Amino acid sequence: MGKAKKQRQDSEDEDVVLLTQTWLRTKLCQTSLPTEIHGLSKERRELLELIKRTAISGESNSVLVVGARGCGKSMLIKSVLEELTHETTVRENLLQVHLNGLLQTDDKVALKEITRQLQLENTIGDKVFGSFAETLQFLLEALKSGSQTSKPILFVVEEFDLFAFHRNQTLLYNLFDISQSAQTPICVLGVTCRLDVVELLEKRVKSRFSHRQLHLFTSLTFEEYQQLFVSVLSLGPDFPDQKHASQWNKSMQALSRDASVVDVLKKQYEMSRDVRSLKQLMMYPVCQLCGDHKWLAAGDFQDAMQISATDSKAAMLHGVSILELCLIISMKHLNDIYDGEPFNFEMVYKEYQKFAQRRSSMQVFDKPVVLKAFEHLIALELVRPLESTGGTRVQKEYRLMSLLVHPSQVLTALQKYPNCPTEISQWASCSLAV
Amino acid sequence: MDRIQCRDKQITLLSNLFGQPNQLTVPAIFLYGHTATGKSLVLNSLLANAKLPHVLVNCVECYSQRFLYEHILNVLHSGSETVLETSQLIKCDNMNDFVRLLKQEMISKGLEKQTLYIVLDKAERLRDMEQNILPAFLRLQELTGLNICMILMSEIVWEKYRFGTGFCDPLVIHFPDYSKDELVQIICSEVPEGYPEGFYNMYVNLVLSIFHYACRNLKELKHLVILNFKTYVQPITSGDATIGDTKKLWKHIEPHLKKALHTLYLREVSSTQWERYQEEMETSENVALQGISHRSHVDLPFYSKYLLIAAYLASYNPAKSDKKFFAKNSGKINKRLKLNQAKRKERTSNHMLGPKPFPLDRLMAIFYSIVEGRVAPTANIFMQITSLVSLHFLGHATGEDQIEQPKYKCLVSLDFIKAVSRTVNFEVSRYLYDFA
Numbered sequence: 001m002g003k004a005k006k007q008r009q010d011s012e013d014e015d016v017v018l019l020t021q022t023w024l025r026t027k028l029c030q031t032s033l034p035t036e037i038h039g040l041s042k043e044r045r046e047l048l049e050l051i052k053r054t055a056i057s058g059e060s061n062s063v064l065v066v067g068a069r070g071c072g073k074s075m076l077i078k079s080v081l082e083e084l085t086h087e088t089t090v091r092e093n094l095l096q097v098h099l100n101g102l103l104q105t106d107d108k109v110a111l112k113e114i115t116r117q118l119q120l121e122n123t124i125g126d127k128v129f130g131s132f133a134e135t136l137q138f139l140l141e142a143l144k145s146g147s148q149t150s151k152p153i154l155f156v157v158e159e160f161d162l163f164a165f166h167r168n169q170t171l172l173y174n175l176f177d178i179s180q181s182a183q184t185p186i187c188v189l190g191v192t193c194r195l196d197v198v199e200l201l202e203k204r205v206k207s208r209f210s211h212r213q214l215h216l217f218t219s220l221t222f223e224e225y226q227q228l229f230v231s232v233l234s235l236g237p238d239f240p241d242q243k244h245a246s247q248w249n250k251s252m253q254a255l256s257r258d259a260s261v262v263d264v265l266k267k268q269y270e271m272s273r274d275v276r277s278l279k280q281l282m283m284y285p286v287c288q289l290c291g292d293h294k295w296l297a298a299g300d301f302q303d304a305m306q307i308s309a310t311d312s313k314a315a316m317l318h319g320v321s322i323l324e325l326c327l328i329i330s331m332k333h334l335n336d337i338y339d340g341e342p343f344n345f346e347m348v349y350k351e352y353q354k355f356a357q358r359r360s361s362m363q364v365f366d367k368p369v370v371l372k373a374f375e376h377l378i379a380l381e382l383v384r385p386l387e388s389t390g391g392t393r394v395q396k397e398y399r400l401m402s403l404l405v406h407p408s409q410v411l412t413a414l415q416k417y418p419n420c421p422t423e424i425s426q427w428a429s430c431s432l433a434v
Numbered sequence: 435m436d437r438i439q440c441r442d443k444q445i446t447l448l449s450n451l452f453g454q455p456n457q458l459t460v461p462a463i464f465l466y467g468h469t470a471t472g473k474s475l476v477l478n479s480l481l482a483n484a485k486l487p488h489v490l491v492n493c494v495e496c497y498s499q500r501f502l503y504e505h506i507l508n509v510l511h512s513g514s515e516t517v518l519e520t521s522q523l524i525k526c527d528n529m530n531d532f533v534r535l536l537k538q539e540m541i542s543k544g545l546e547k548q549t550l551y552i553v554l555d556k557a558e559r560l561r562d563m564e565q566n567i568l569p570a571f572l573r574l575q576e577l578t579g580l581n582i583c584m585i586l587m588s589e590i591v592w593e594k595y596r597f598g599t600g601f602c603d604p605l606v607i608h609f610p611d612y613s614k615d616e617l618v619q620i621i622c623s624e625v626p627e628g629y630p631e632g633f634y635n636m637y638v639n640l641v642l643s644i645f646h647y648a649c650r651n652l653k654e655l656k657h658l659v660i661l662n663f664k665t666y667v668q669p670i671t672s673g674d675a676t677i678g679d680t681k682k683l684w685k686h687i688e689p690h691l692k693k694a695l696h697t698l699y700l701r702e703v704s705s706t707q708w709e710r711y712q713e714e715m716e717t718s719e720n721v722a723l724q725g726i727s728h729r730s731h732v733d734l735p736f737y738s739k740y741l742l743i744a745a746y747l748a749s750y751n752p753a754k755s756d757k758k759f760f761a762k763n764s765g766k767i768n769k770r771l772k773l774n775q776a777k778r779k780e781r782t783s784n785h786m787l788g789p790k791p792f793p794l795d796r797l798m799a800i801f802y803s804i805v806e807g808r809v810a811p812t813a814n815i816f817m818q819i820t821s822l823v824s825l826h827f828l829g830h831a832t833g834e835d836q837i838e839q840p841k842y843k844c845l846v847s848l849d850f851i852k853a854v855s856r857t858v859n860f861e862v863s864r865y866l867y868d869f870a
Contacts, residue, residue, distance in 0.1 A: 022457045029458040029575060069600050074576075102570040103530040103577065113530055161599065162566070193599050280605060283460050287450040307447075310608055312466065312591035319468040319611030323648045346786045368700050369648055380468075381590050394829070395845055398788025418613060 014291040016244050021289045023239060027232065028279045028286060039224070040076055043214050047080050047189075050212075054152045054187035055084070055094040060179040062188040062209055064160065066195060067216030070274030073191050076216065077156060095153045101162025107171045108132045110163075115139060118153070140174060146184030153186045160190035164200035172201065176208035218273045225269050225278075230256045232275075233282060233296070251295055260298040264305045281308060313405060316380060317413035322424070323365060324373045325417065326352055328382065329428045331403045332410050342386050342400040345374055359423050371397070438479065439623065440616040441472050444609060448480055451605070452583075455486060455548045460605045461575040462584040464557075464592050467609030470652040473587050474555060476609075481551055487543075488551035493559035499567055503532040506552060510539050529570050537578050549581045557586035561595060569601035576602075614646055621656050626663065633677055637666055640684060644691045649699065658694060661705055665690050665712050731853055737809065738818045739858050742844070744801040745828055746851045749789035749844035751867040753796065759865050760803040783868040785848065791831030791841040794819075804860065 043065075053059045067073050084090045097117045104110035115135060120142060130138065143153075155175060157163060163172055175188050190197070198206060198213075220228065233252045235245035255261055268281055284307060285300035320328070330351035334343045349370055356364045365373075375396075377383045386400040414425050438445065453459060465473050481488045489509045496502040503526040511524060524539075526532050540546055552574075554560065560568045574582050584604070592606050612620065618638050625634045641659050649655060666687045669675040675682045690712075697703050703711070734742065751759065784790070797819075802809065809815065822828045823842070831841035855862040863869045 018454070021453065025453065025458045029461060069602075100577065102566045102573065103533055105528060105530075105564070105566050109528055109530045276602065280460070280603070283605065284451070287453060287459075290450075307607065308605075310606075312593060312606065312608065315608045315610065316466075316468070316591055319471070319650065321646070321648055321650045344786075344788060346788070350786065363647060365648060366696055368702075369695065372700060373648065379589070381594055394788055394843065395847070 010291070013294065016241055017289055017291060017294050019240065020235065020244070020248060021286060023235060024233065024286045025283075028283050039219055040072060040216060043216060044076055044080060046214060047076065048083065051080065051084060051094075051154060051187060051189075052087075052090065054154065054185055055090040058149065058152055058185040060183075060185045060187065061212070062176060062179050062190070063212045063214060064190040064192065064197060064209075065214045065216065066192055066197065068218070068274065069193050070272075070276035071216050071218045072275060073193075073216055074158065077189065077191065093151060095151055097153060097155045099155065099157045099163075101157070101159030105162075107166050108135075110166075110171050111135045111139060136170075136174075140178075143178050143184045143186070147182070150184050153184065155186060155188045156191070157188065158191045160192040161194045161197050161200060163190075164197065169202050169205050173205045173208070176205055179210075180208045218275075220269075220273050222266065222269055225273065226256050226262070226265060228275065229265060229278065229282075232279065233286075248295075255296060255298065258298045261301050264298075264301045267305060267309075281305065311409070313382075313409055314413050314416070316382070317405070317409065318416060318418075320377070320380075321373065322421070323370065324377055325414070325420075326355070326424065327370070327374055327377060328403070328405060328410055329424065330355070331383065331401075332405075332407050332428070335403055335407070340402075342402050344400055345371065345397045348374065355427055438472065438476060439620050440612060441476050441609075444472075444476055444607070445480065447607065448476065449484075452480070452484070452486065452549070452551075455484075456581075457549070458575075458581055459549055459583045461582070461602060462572045462586065462604030464586045464588070464604040464606045465609060466588050466591060466606070468611050468650070469589060470654075471609040471611055473609050477553060477585065477587070481553070486551055487545055487548055488553060490553045491555065493554055493556045497559065497563075499529070499564055500527045502563075502567070503527070503529075503535075507532070507535055507539060510536070510543065510550075513543075529566060533570075533574070533577050536574075536582075537580060540578075540580055546580060549583050551583050551585055553585045553587065555587045557588040558590045558594075560586075561597075565598065568595065569598075572602045572604060611650060612652060614642060617646075617650075617652060617655060618642060620652065621659055629667070630677070636680060637663065637683075640666075640687065641691060644688075644695060645699070648695065654699070657705070658698065661698070661708060662687065662691060662694060664709075734854065735818065736858070737805070737815060738822060739854050740805045740860075741797070741801055741815070741818055742822060742827055742846065743851060743855050743858075743860060743862060744797055744804060745792075745822070745842060745844040746846065746862070747804075747865055748792040748796050748800055750784045751865070752784070752790075753792075755867050756796070756800070759867075760800060785868050789843045789845065791843050794840050794842070797842065804865075 047063070047065070050061050050063060054061055065073050065077065081096070084094070095118060097114055099110055099113060104113055111132065112135065115138075120138070163169070166172075175186065178184065179186050179188055194200070198209070198211070201209065230249075230252050233255075234249040237245075239245040256265075264281075268278060271277070281301070281304050284304035285296050288300050289296070317325075317328070327348055330348045331343060333351055334341075334347055349367060352370065353364070374383075378385070378401075382403070382405055383401050384404055386402060411428060414420055414428050448463075451459060451463065465477065467473055478490070480486075487510075489506050491502065491505055493502070496505050504524060507524040507526055511522075524535060526535055540550060552571075554571070560571070570577065571584050574584055586604065592603075618635065621638050622631065622635050625631050638659055641662065642655065645655060645658060666683060669679075669683060669686050670677060675686075694708070698705070698708050747759075798811065819828070819842075823830060827844070827846050829843045829845045831843050851862055
């Protein structure tokens with residue numbers, strides 16, 4: 001009887017852990033909408049006011065939201081739009097068009113997307129008819145025929161800088177032009193991570209832009225960063241099992257003060273302050289949760305840090321064969337002696353031969369075998385041809401190359417290399433004493 | 435799953451990240467490691483075992499964005515790699531439509547609650563495609579708002595993918611190389627019938643001791659192990675040795691393996707040729723084995739040969755030394771050259787720096803001085819030069835106009851030119867600055 005009860009208890013525990021994991025995963029992935037915003041209240045208010053003015057009083061606006069990657073630009077806009085949908089006057093009045101520079105790679109595609117999202121008459125289902133010129137004319141007419149009283153449209157243009165590379169910037173010009181003249185009220189909301197984005201715009205486009213910019217900088221102090229850590233990992237008030245949630249949140253508070261977790265967080269904080277990288281760091285520990293491992297431990301975070309902080313080039317160097325390693329050392333020596341001049345295979349081979357023949361214990365390989373090793377290094381992009389025009393101009397032995405591994409990386413890789421012959425490590429450390 | 439050896443850590447890590455089918459997961463994972471470290475094996479068996487919905491894409495096959503999108507959509511649509519009727523094929527040529535159609539497709543298949551895995555093998559090719567593809571794929575979860583996980587596999591480290599204004603970085607996971615013991619363990623998991631495991635283990639160790647220095651690729655090593663096994667056991671089958679005679683067997687196999695390193699490993703002979711060669715070895719000694727590189731003899735017309743030799747001399751000799759080699763009375767200059775000889779030795783030889791470009795005039799001048807008899811500069815001669823270019827024996831050097839003053843480079847090796855000059859009884863090394 002007791003056993004059965006214990007088993008039931010266990011399975012219930014597991015369910016709760018699984019639920020916690022699902023909950024946290026949803027919070028950590030890209031699609032979720034974060035609720036709390038750190039230190040952006042002023043910008044948020046400004047943006048909210050602006051969109052409201054367009055939605056309610058029919059004012060045409062344009063604004064650029066600028067900020068580094070992962071600093072919360074899209075989050076800010078999402079949360080503003082989310083709040084606006086709670087107001088009935090705005091929700092019923094405002095049409096939204098979302099564009100993304102990654103998806104709409106040219107104006108033609110962008111125009112079709114706009115007509116699709118606005119569901120104008122030349123669309124049936126999700127198909128759009130008409131050529132580029134027709135669609136543009138149609139769209140412009142539709143927008144121009146409107147007045148202050150027609151429904152305002154909000155254009156959210158993500159990756160705004162990519163739209164500036166479109167031919168003649170036709171789309172941007174037309175959007176800004178409409179926002180400047182008394183036609184359908186629109187609000188153009190550009191989102192970009194380039195600080196010099198205004199310089200990319202053509203003169204006529206630039207002059208029509210209102211030059212209103214919102215700069216988002218992450219100004220988190222480390223304490224706030226720690227707070228962020230707790231708040232991302234805590235379970236919210238709408239978690240079904242509140243008893244477990246409060247217990248969990250308490251444990252997270254304790255964890256955030258744990259010395260080794262603080263250490264990991266400090267490292268991450270010094271590397272970058274964006275929220276996205278922090279979330280990625282947390283993903284691994286969250287995924288580790290299971291029936292036997294019900295609470296997050298400091299060790300998980302250390303593991304996650306280790307995974308994200310491995311030097312990838314050193315890791316790749318660890319896996320090359322000894323012959324390839326010898327070639328890299330030869331190239332390092334050539335770099336040292338000739339002061340970073342490019343080299344070709346013949347020089348590397350000669351350097352290698354000089355070393356290999358001096359050591360009787362070493363196996364000296366034929367040129368073709370060495371060439372194969374050399375080509376493997378090129379395939380791994382540890383060595384790069386100076387000009388990538390292809391092979392016809394010069395034989396592959398004479399193509400000029402440059403080494404893409406730093407000498408210090410070579411030396412550290414040698415220390416970690418499994419069963420590295422001593423003569424090789426000695427040879428690596430002295431380039432001139434031959 | 436338990437077939438896979440030495441990859442337990444990676445398997446648990448990945449399966450933890452995948453989690454339950456309905457759970458959301460990381461938007462993108464980047465797997466990197468050397469060739470044959472089990473990236474595809476681990477991933478494919480993980481996905482197949484759990485029957486997770488997934489699409490495998492090889493970026494070498496799908497070399498343009500259109501192929502890439504249509505492949506993903508069609509595989510998703512039909513549920514397998516089989517080709518649909520042409521009328522049913524989904525057409526899609528830009529990212530915008532792809533995202534829209536992907537959403538439709540997933541909802542119509544009832545996949546909106548499950549994670550869809552899109553696996554891109556050889557992901558380094560994505561860098562050569564349109565610039566928006568890689569960043570958009572890494573953001574696909576956000577762009578579609580669906581439960582999608584992109585998995586990229588590559589040999590190249592992640593740092594080399596970054597460009598432009600940056601994008602969402604994926605979770606980077608390294609697949610470490612196999613150590614020597616692990617290699618032996620993996621290869622030994624398939625012991626040929628009729629031989630004890632310890633015996634095979636010893637053999638594999640022998641092969642690795644020769645090849646491991648130059649090659650760590652599991653596939654290549656496995657191939658060599660299987661191919662040479664017949665020769666290794668040949669003394670046993672013929673009755674000269676027993677299974678215990680390790681020394682005798684080693685003596686027998688060692689020269690073979692050394693030879694295999696130079697011929698087979700470089701693919702100069704094909705595997706079937708090698709097998710046939712080994713069979714012939716049993717019957718008669720000294721079967722000449724001619725590889726691809728030994729057959730570099732090409733039959734050329736007489737003047738083409740001289741043109742090629744002249745081009746080689748022009749490429750590898752400095753223009754200053756032409757007077758010494760080719761002028762009729764070169765006595766005076768010789769003295770001065772001798773003085774320079776000490777200096778010259780210090781410089782790196784031309785055979786290390788590669789061919790230098792030379793103008794057509796110089797080629798013709800050298801050609802006339804080495805060729806016997808009078809040759810008229812007919813159209814035929816110039817035709818032969820262009821045909822040498824099209825055969826890639828000569829190459830156009832950059833710059834300048836191609837009709838008025840063309841420049842060429844000689845693109846053949848020293849061995850080749852020696853072979854060519856032998857056929858016309860011309861001693862090329864006497865005229866070479868590095869050897870004269």
